[in-house]
Amino acid sequence: MCLNTVLFDLDGTLLPIDMDSFMSIYFGEMGKIFMDIVDPKELISNVWKATEEMMNNNEQRTNEEVFMEAFEKHMGRDISIFKERLESFYDEEFMKVKEATGDAPLMRKAVNLLKDKGYDMVVATNPLFPKKAILHRIRWAGFEPNDFKYITSYEESCYCKPNIKFYEEVLKNINKSPKECIMVGNDEKEDLVAGKLGIKTFLIEDYIIKRKDYKVLPTHRGKYEDFYNFAYELPEIS
Numbered sequence: 001m002c003l004n005t006v007l008f009d010l011d012g013t014l015l016p017i018d019m020d021s022f023m024s025i026y027f028g029e030m031g032k033i034f035m036d037i038v039d040p041k042e043l044i045s046n047v048w049k050a051t052e053e054m055m056n057n058n059e060q061r062t063n064e065e066v067f068m069e070a071f072e073k074h075m076g077r078d079i080s081i082f083k084e085r086l087e088s089f090y091d092e093e094f095m096k097v098k099e100a101t102g103d104a105p106l107m108r109k110a111v112n113l114l115k116d117k118g119y120d121m122v123v124a125t126n127p128l129f130p131k132k133a134i135l136h137r138i139r140w141a142g143f144e145p146n147d148f149k150y151i152t153s154y155e156e157s158c159y160c161k162p163n164i165k166f167y168e169e170v171l172k173n174i175n176k177s178p179k180e181c182i183m184v185g186n187d188e189k190e191d192l193v194a195g196k197l198g199i200k201t202f203l204i205e206d207y208i209i210k211r212k213d214y215k216v217l218p219t220h221r222g223k224y225e226d227f228y229n230f231a232y233e234l235p236e237i238s
Helices: 019-033 040-056 063-075 080-089 093-100 105-116 131-140 164-174 192-197 224-233
Strands: 005-008 120-123 181-185 200-204 220-222
Touching: 005 105, 019 040, 019 080, 019 093, 040 063, 063 080, 093 131, 105 120, 105 224, 120 164, 164 192, 181 192, 192 200, 200 224, 220 224
Parallel strands: 005 120, 005 181, 181 200, 200 220
Antiparallel strands: none
8 A cells, every 4th residue: 555644743843842931831821720629749740640640551541541641640640620620720820831842834824735645644643632632732833633634642652652552553544554644744753653554664763752762764764844845745645
């Protein structure tokens, strides 16, 4: 089968981002809305612990289920009020983290070009966030959710990058074989691990995340301009 589907990472790929600034604003705003019931440092510590358990999960349970169960365990109390406030947090306070993001017009051009050529577009972001937060970031990057055939999120995904099961799950959900896909991302480990399944890879170098403990060569590599040129050269799908 020929290449017909492009999987995109989100942060640092479709959406330029200063991750340090992102995390500072994100946790700063989250700490404020829970300040009356928990110390911000305790909250952040427990969010990280639950996130780590979610990332290490190897069972077929949604990331949301694993995170909430772990978060309640570490908080040592009922978390119903936290769930309620988080719903509004991702509609309101979360919007402030847009300040930490940038713009990648060449990636928009590349995505639109590939769509016009008949390729399926997929957002294969690490599903650590609720779908609301992911859809906000997709729009900040200049896209609409319906530009993509499938979008990973922690409500639906059962695994996280760099677990190879993450990519197996994506392939199953979009009904594609590895040979039909290419993974485009900026993380040497989380994105290039897709190559172990036979998925072609393109490493975006503009906001590259290097990993000393992981040395896998991508199928292709380059900056945003190089990826646009790569997309330009791909044939139309009949």
